[in-house]
Amino acid sequence: MNEKLAISVDDLTVAYNYKPVLWDIDLEVPEGVLMAIVGPNGAGKSTLIKSILGIIKPIAGSISIFGKPYDKQRKLVAYVPQKGSVDWDFPTTALDVVLMGTYGSLGWIKRPGQKEKKAALEALEKVGMLSFKSRQISQLSGGQQQRIFLARALVQNASIYFMDEPFQGVDATTEIAIINILKELRKAGKTLVVVHHDLQTVPEYFDWVTFLNVKKIATGPVKDIFNDDNLTKTYGINYKVAVNK
């Protein structure tokens, strides 16, 4: 599994003001894993993803995707932002949002055509939202909006997927639908990095995990390192009870 590194982060340090949000992170993610990033609020989970994606400029450190800088590998990477990061009252339809996933490969000025539309419709079908394609996005439920974001990333047909809390505020049906798609993607050899909050589901959903709290606490296969010791180190309190309940 670890012959090839999908993501490699070296000495990454990020600060918004004076206090560092991420401190000296070294992280290697092998190709083909479904990885959760866990940690308390303010641990820098979203920041880590955004720094890898070049949305936030780090103070120090370097990032490579399949051995090359991110700028050169953009087309191999897809991103699912937090649902709350956009205004869902924007005047557009579900299909239109999914089509945005094709904009990157189209480049400047060129408009999406039949081929792109077909890909977007396929992605909508994959997330079970085909019948909502013409729906104004403000009239979708939270779970449906999350599926739309997932479909937009699927259209990018990437090798690595970064997802920022895709399970936040979705109901059980949507959560199962999403995790099934993620597992399918992993089976197809894709690498997935998911910011995740629900510790209970980590062993069930993921095969790789990174513990983060400003510094990197641990990273590795869930079966080896998802234990009380690391949880306590990350969250600062004894987690035995919470996880085993």
Place this chain on the structure above:
Amino acid sequence: MSISEYFNLLWTDYTLRTITLGTAVLGAICGMLGSFAVLRKQSLLGDAISHAALPGIAIAFLITGSKDTYILLMGALICGLIGAFWIRGITTKTHLKSDTALGLVLSLFFGFGMLLLTYIQKQSNANQAGLDKYLFGQAATLVESDVFIMIGVTGVCLIILLLFWKEFKIMLFDMDYTKTLGFNVRFIDSLITFFIVLAIVLGLQTVGVVLMSAMLLAPAAAARQWTNSLGTMVILAAIIGALAGIFGTAISATQNNLSTGPVIVLVAAVFVLFSFIFSPGRGIVFREIRFRQNRNDLQLKKTLQFMYDIAKTHQNISHPHAIRILNNFQGFSKNSLRKMEEKEWITLKGQEWSLTNIGFEEAKNLYNQQLKDE
């Protein structure tokens, strides 16, 4: 002069035609670009920039001593761009929120501009009078060449919009995601801001510093009420802006020469008000109607369900029951019973009701639907 006389005169009177065309084009370009400002949640950007342009006019006059419109507006353009640049600088480099940055730049530049205007007025220069017309605008000073420039700028703006449509749209919706796709968001953002500043500067002569932001916001806010598509919204905002310009000019010219700028803004405000109240999707009236209909509908269905529960305990579902057993049931009234009879869900006979087959099926479906939704 009446409004209809005015529209007849349009074809023959050069001045009227120029002013009407000018305000229409101005309304159109402001409506188009205003849509982006509104969706970017920077509604007050236009206000800040138009106020920031004022010192530019004064400085241009002090340096050149000329009152030529283009020289003064060039000063306004430069100053407006500096203002826009500062706003962005303040929001990205400090912890101040964008409304604070807008307010700061607005009052700072406007205060400085007013200071320069009073300084100029105190000078013993016969040429100084008339700069203050840029405060509230004076449509009557529009000449044909001004209108040609407006049309030219609108044309260029339209081409840019069409070329970068996809980039504008995605950046307005999701800035971070746009960055990850490799688009230079600073470039797209600067492009929009530049054209917003340009449209504002074009409007200073007609509408003036103080009211200019309404030209950007009002048509866009009105258009948003009628559509859920960005493209339609931009086109509609342009049309509403143009209509506000045309009717504003017509009203001001026919009613004792009321000041044109404020009248245009008021006409645009009427469009906004009308849209807020009467648009089918988001307007207050239709929302209220839909709300009531839904409520009534649900009440009927709830009553039907209650009747169904009673009826299904009998062999014959159409077995008659006394109306008074419904007495403790909320939402039941004579009126609702009559409506249910109209729908052929029940039949009424004296003081008794009985469920029909249609009503029975309908109630059964209600159950099934609920199960499916869960």
